[in-house]
Amino acid sequence: MAKAMHGDERFGLDKRVRLLGPVRLDSGAEFAPVDFAYETYGSLNPDKSNAILICHALTGDQHVASRHPVTGKDGWWTRMVGPGKPIDPARHCIISINVMGSCMGSSGPASVDPSTGGPYGMAFPVITIADMVRAQAILLDHLDIPILSAVVGGSMGGMQALCWASLFPERVRSAVVIASTARHSAQNIAFHEVGRQAIMADPRWNNGAYYGREAPASGLAVARMAAHITYLSEAGLTEKFGRRLQNRPDGSMGAKSFGFDADFQVESYLRYQGLSFVDRFDANSYLYITRAMDYFDLAEPHDGVLAKAFAATKARFCLISFDSDWLYPTSESRRIVHALNAAGAAASFVELSSPFGHDSFLLDAPEMNRIVDGFLRAGENL
């Protein structure tokens, strides 16, 4: 990937900075100082018109197109971001920031509280999606980026993109919102609550004070397993696993154990998803970020009228949903489009077909790339 902004230490891969803030939180509290872990790819052009902010999902991070330091895997959105991709460091100055509350270097419950010298734990303030966005704005000020050519995100990243356009209408030229929603539904909250209860029921959670000891890994793994089901579709699970059984350790092929081992392949898959997750994610961060998502309702500060959230925006919007996504179904994207139409905003929307459920936006989707590419290029030619 192109070496960014030669000589400017604020730009490049794996950057960290502590800023004074404060972030004024929806809860009424103020949070300061604020740590940011972020990456930039490509260079800001002289008139600063090519900045694209990429917002990550619940368990994502700033490594959008660079190797993850813990898992060693490629960035989480190399299908969308990279040379020759719709978001291209040759054309764009790409910024990706670990959200506040997370555990990949930005301020979160596992960070050290400068006032105590120990981790925040449950003393970390409860934050919202809007708080995450306000924090990102502080970092962009530090980077001297006044205007975002685009804010792009899937899932929780899409919530941030919507929030950006609503909170900072003068800073956002366009927003790409993929597989997302303007509010968490009762069902969304319910699934998150299952995950949080699994974590908090793990005795090692210890009211969040587990740092330096054993983490509540079994609780977090169960939380991830429950959530992971919501990221897939029934058709996708059936195609991948059906009712197929695992091969037994004694070599017998696909036999039932008449016990509670992972007989079915889908069980084994979910267990693996849970176990591999705990190596890279902090249980308290999971509590805080799921809570932020549950609190998300973009219409709430506007008397429940979503169109009013977009009253001041001049941004162009591109929304994409997937037909097999039952976590944030097409109807939620349509609700946003309806509000954007009512607000007179320029909106595009398409529902794409994919068997892979909510996770479709992270997978190979040529049609999604074609749309995002055309949408971004049209903005660059305005």
Place this chain on the structure above:
Amino acid sequence: MTQLRSDLAIIARNVRSGSRILDVGCGDGQLMAALRDHKQVDARGLEIDPVNVATAVSRGLSVVQGDADSDLVDYPDGCFDYVILSQTLQTTRRPDIVLDHMLRIGRQAFVSFPNFAQWRIRIAHMFGGQMPVTEQLPHRWYDTPNIHHVTIDDFRSFLKDRGVVIEGQWFLSGDRPRKKALANLMAEHAVFLLRQG
């Protein structure tokens, strides 16, 4: 404006520069792109086919995937100068309700449709005794998307019943313009510019 289908060319010529339009059933956005490029129009589209929407959006157009029959209700009153429905009226489940919405959403509406009373169709029907399959209406009865065939005279009396004002009307045989006289017999296509009376 080159290469526009002739009914679209009529609409394009008669849209005011700099106006706001909604193209219902905009396809891949050909008309919208022409209006944007040549008349500085602020264009929005509604299209049912996701592949067409993707093409239109990748051209930089603002197009929403949706259905004229169910989604026009979501647009506020009077938010467009023109609402355009080209070659789509006869495919809607409720053309009357679609037209009501168009006249509510837009100050004016362009509607173009194939004329089912054109003489070739009459002859095919009269002598063939079967649902006509012609160049302009190439589908067979069971696979046609045109579920509400309409003639120019049908449309005029429908407008009269509803008190809709005709502000312009154009007729075509192939790509050639036709006079208003005998249009119902002679014209293959009609384009109307309407407003709520």
